[in-house]
Amino acid sequence: MSGLGMGERVSTPWHIWVVGVVAVLWNGFGCFDYTMTQTQGDAWLTSMGMTEAQMAYFHATPAWAHAAWAIGVWGGLLGGLFLLLRRKWATPVFVASFLGWAAGMVYAFGLSNGMEAMGPMWPMQIVIGAACVFFIWYAWTMQKKGVLR
Template sequence: MVSIMSDTRSGRTPWHYWVVGVIGLLWNSYGPFDYTMTQTGGDAYLRGVGMTDPQIAYLHAMPVWMTGVWAIGVWAGLLGAILLLARRRLAFPVFVASLAAFLISLVYSYGLSNGAAVMGDTALIMNGVILAGCLFLVWYSRMMAARGFLR
């Protein structure tokens, strides 16, 4: 019986590797786009994606260190996806860095600020989806490195 997680003895990269890699790249491309547009497009961009005035004010009040954490999270996610597609072991620690930055952003949003109240239930659901994606990519890149698919 052939396993879905075939090993290096077969000499072939499993089909799911490319599916996860491409979906990971597409998924992790939005964060840097959103970050860049938020930084350069200003309020017009934020209103265009449906944010309210209190939500926009919340983003403007975010401390500089939190903006840095946000940047690390999204750019590391994109780099991790590129490294995964390039079959590099470095994908795993880069995905871990992205996850760590996201977890810090959750602590800020839900523990150190009024982000939960301002951003609402939709943001809570989206943060759950993002967390699941981060955890999956950390697990998957670790597993692919352990199986010898990443160099």
């Protein structure tokens, strides 16, 4: 509960626009990467600097892990848009995005040799997870303050 009376409006803080735009751009690149990977395949993976071994690992990834990736990136983009629109749906959608990322990490680091296959690229997964947590926290905080409706 925000403690606001009926009809009271909460002003929109300047930082919601910054965080919202960053969320859209950050997750937008993830959506672009996902789309290019699914439509251009090895040509895209090679252009991103993947080795033959990394591409083989990627091709062996089960469909459910690819679905988790899709939920992660598309959920993050939608969460960013909800944040910009000041909608409280941003929080649960960012949570769904985080769960998509987490499921992918269960596969990559718990059920396969993802760390070995990714080589020096694996720490990026930690950065992505931290970004997911930040976006959840931020949306939850804005919702609690009554900025998101």
